[in-house]
Amino acid sequence: MKRKIYLTILLSVALGYNSAAQIVAPNATLKLVADGFGFTEGPAADPNGNVFFTDQPNNRIWRYGTNGNLAIFMEPAGRANGLYVDPQGYLIACADERYELWRIGMNREVEKLAVNYRDSLFNGPNDVWVSPQGGIYFTDPYYQRDYWTRAVPDLAAEGLYRYRDGQVTRLDDQFKRPNGIVGTPDGKFLYVADIGDNKIYRYTLRKDGTIRDRHLFANQGSDGMTIDEKGNIYLTGKxxxxxxxxGEKIQHIDVPVNWTANVCFSGTNHDVLFITASDKVFTLQMAVKGAR
Incomplete structure (x- = not known):
């Protein structure tokens, strides 16, 4: 793999719509961490700011440390896609190879949390968020993979699910193709992207972890999402x-690739945006911190 650690990309960051909304650090530019991957996805930071991300075509999970070290964390990795570090320090993974939801320890031991819904295999868990109350919320769109032997889904619906205490609950199935997901750190709101319909929805989370008040937040789809300390939502794609x-667009950040898949906040101060973008990963110094 060709690696270019901290190589500064001489591109200006497009700071768009509201100059009063200073979210990117002054004079910050994208930095290329590394390239040569198959397709990068699923960045998730641990409490110390180290990032785990996936290279699904190559069946790997990578770890990028706050010290700048980049190394393979796990291979094979269940064709993992979306990731999230839960409050106990486990890596929750959308293991797409066999349509499962995994919990991975730092010793790389795997526990399969969810493998089906009502005796039907999932379409392919895609992205995941863990609430402070411990509920694991994940999207389950159907993207036909070349490493699958099946050619049609078991489930007719492409839905939003919650896993809690061994039980899987379908919360919503009114999507064309759900994808990115993120919640607020207080556990009050959940955002879900319907990338197939170019929509972002916001839900209110009840105390029991169920959802209510489905609200159209933005007329734009997204592959992955993150949230900062001010409650701003970051959408990816172009x-x-x-x-x-x-729900007002306040900024656009250009990324020099055909597709930007996902983002998270990283670094020791949680103020560095970590960006997975096609065969590359970038960082960008921010003026805000990730929500915690």
Whole structure:
């Protein structure tokens, strides 16, 4: 793999719509961490700011440390896609190879949390978020993979699910193709992207972990999402678009690739945006921190 650690990309960051919304650090530029991957996805930071991300075509999970070290964390990795570090320090993984939801320890031991819904195999868990109350929320779209032997899904619906205490609950199936997901750190709201319909929905989370008040947040789809300390939502696809909590677009960040898959906040101060973008990964110094 060709690696270019901290190579500064001489591209200006497009700071778009509201100059008063200073979310990117002044004079910050994208830095290329490494390239030569198959397709990068699923960045998730641990409490110390180290990042785990996936290279699904090559069946690997990588770890990028706050010290700049980049190394393979796990291979094979269940064709993992979306990742999230839960409050206990486990890596929750959407293991797409056999349509499962995994919990991975730092010793790389795997526990299969969910393998089906009502005796039907999942379409392929894609992205995941863990609430402070411990509920694991994940999207389950159907993307036909070349490493599958099946050619049609078991489930007719492409839905939003919650896993808790060994039980899987379908929360919503009114999507064309759900994808990115993120919640607020207080556990009050959940955002889900319907990338197939170019929509972002916001739900209120009840105390029991179920959802209510499905609300159209933005007329834009997203592959992956993250949230900052001000409640701004970061959407990915053709670069990164940032929306404030009222659903107004306040900024666009150009990324020099055909597709930007996902983002998370990283670094010792949780103020570095880590970006998975096609065969590359980038960082960008921010003026805000990730929500915690």
């Amino acid at each position: 670069g990164i678009d940032v929306y404030n909590p009222s």
